[in-house]
Amino acid sequence: xxxxxxxxxxxxxxxxxxxxxxxxxxxxxxxxxxxxxxxxxxxxxxxxxxxxxxxxxxxxxxxxxxxxxxxxxxxxxxxxxxxxxxxxxxxxxxxxxxxxxxxxxxxxxxxxxxxxxxxxxxxxxxxxxxxxxxxxxxxxxxxxxxxxxxxxxxxxxxxxxxxxxxxxxxxxxxxxxxxxxxxxxxxxxxxxxxxxxxxxxxxxxxxxxxxxxxxxxxxxxxxxxxxxxxxxxxxxxxxxxxxxxxxxxxxxxxxxxxxxxxxxxxxxxxxxxxxxxxx
Amino acid sequence: xxxxxxxxxxxxxxxxxxxxxxxxxxxxxxxxxxxxxxxxxxxxxxxxxxxxxxxxxxxxxxxxxxxxxxxxxxxxxx
Numbered sequence: 001x002x003x004x005x006x007x008x009x010x011x012x013x014x015x016x017x018x019x020x021x022x023x024x025x026x027x028x029x030x031x032x033x034x035x036x037x038x039x040x041x042x043x044x045x046x047x048x049x050x051x052x053x054x055x056x057x058x059x060x061x062x063x064x065x066x067x068x069x070x071x072x073x074x075x076x077x078x079x080x081x082x083x084x085x086x087x088x089x090x091x092x093x094x095x096x097x098x099x100x101x102x103x104x105x106x107x108x109x110x111x112x113x114x115x116x117x118x119x120x121x122x123x124x125x126x127x128x129x130x131x132x133x134x135x136x137x138x139x140x141x142x143x144x145x146x147x148x149x150x151x152x153x154x155x156x157x158x159x160x161x162x163x164x165x166x167x168x169x170x171x172x173x174x175x176x177x178x179x180x181x182x183x184x185x186x187x188x189x190x191x192x193x194x195x196x197x198x199x200x201x202x203x204x205x206x207x208x209x210x211x212x213x214x215x216x217x218x219x220x221x222x223x224x225x226x227x228x229x230x231x232x233x234x235x236x237x238x239x240x241x242x243x244x245x246x247x248x249x250x251x252x253x254x255x256x257x258x259x260x261x262x263x264x265x266x267x268x269x270x271x272x273x274x275x276x277x278x279x
Numbered sequence: 280x281x282x283x284x285x286x287x288x289x290x291x292x293x294x295x296x297x298x299x300x301x302x303x304x305x306x307x308x309x310x311x312x313x314x315x316x317x318x319x320x321x322x323x324x325x326x327x328x329x330x331x332x333x334x335x336x337x338x339x340x341x342x343x344x345x346x347x348x349x350x351x352x353x354x355x356x357x
Contacts, residue, residue, distance in 0.1 A: 014345030028331040031355035052324040059307035071312035078346040090311040
């Protein structure tokens with residue numbers, strides 16, 4: 001369970017953590033012992049909490065083993081129990097990784113393998129919030145920019161200029177979400193008497209990636225377990241006097257792909273498929 | 280008789296494409312949430328349940344000084 005690894009980072013931000021499932025206490029005891037999970041995992045075998053939250057997965061047929069599961073998701077709540085934000089995905093298999101939530105909520109950095117690039121106009125350091133990923137995990141590629149003094153690049157919204165573009169090469173193994181750029185600044189350019197949307201100084205660009213499912217990733221899991229994400233950064237930098245030639249900087253992340261934990265708890269305490277069957 | 284047979288064939292014909300479009304896994308697995316619970320700015324319901332050690336927990340026992348991250352997950356079994 002990924003959350004165990006990041007529980008201390010949530011605590012450092014003043015947040016307690018808990019997991020809630022439709023499992024019995026016996027299942028959770030068994031699983032948590034096997035996985036060395038010490039964060040509170042709460043048993044809601046009748047899905048009472050899940051229903052009270054209004055997130056019972058109503059697509060599951062009532063005679064199916066999975067009946068009672070929630071739509072998986074995460075709530076960040078304040079000390080009064082008021083929802084500050086929440087993270088839900090379209091597929092019940094997909095989950096937003098903890099460091100992506102920590103990044104969104106607190107701007108905290110994670111990931112260890114940082115790559116630094118320097119051009120004549122800017123410095124860029126980029127990393128992934130996860131060095132190790134699993135099928136169906138949503139994580140974030142992060143690029144921190146620092147432009148030279150007086151230098152600017154054009155924001156994606158500009159017309160008639162070459163805007164900054166962070167591009168990820170399509171892959172059969174993952175989906176790239178929309179790139180998230182920070183709010184731009186309006187800069188008045190006296191030379192051309194125009195105000196344009198730009199980025200200056202330091203700013204961060206984020207790109208979420210969701211790994212596809214186990215079936216699609218099988219060749220990688222049977223092979224070298226390596227996922228390469230390639231992309232490029234395109235921009236044209238200008239200072240207060242001139243605009244420089246447009247640049248394309250290649251980007252690459254190498255991640256390790258781990259399999260999902262598919263081990264079930266001992267048969268006696270497993271969730272049962274109803275005798276009538278249910279698909 | 281022939282008419283009802285025709286209806287039956289028509290029914291099969293109409294039913295086929297949607298069945299063919301289904302993935303081999305359960306259909307429910309691919310359907311997005313119909314509800315994601317309390318909206319941002321709303322209060323979560325009170326809850327109380329035993330943890331993996333059989334100890335009763337509620338929001339007060341879980342929360343830190345700034346609140347809590349509550350993860351609803353599928354299952355620790357499958």
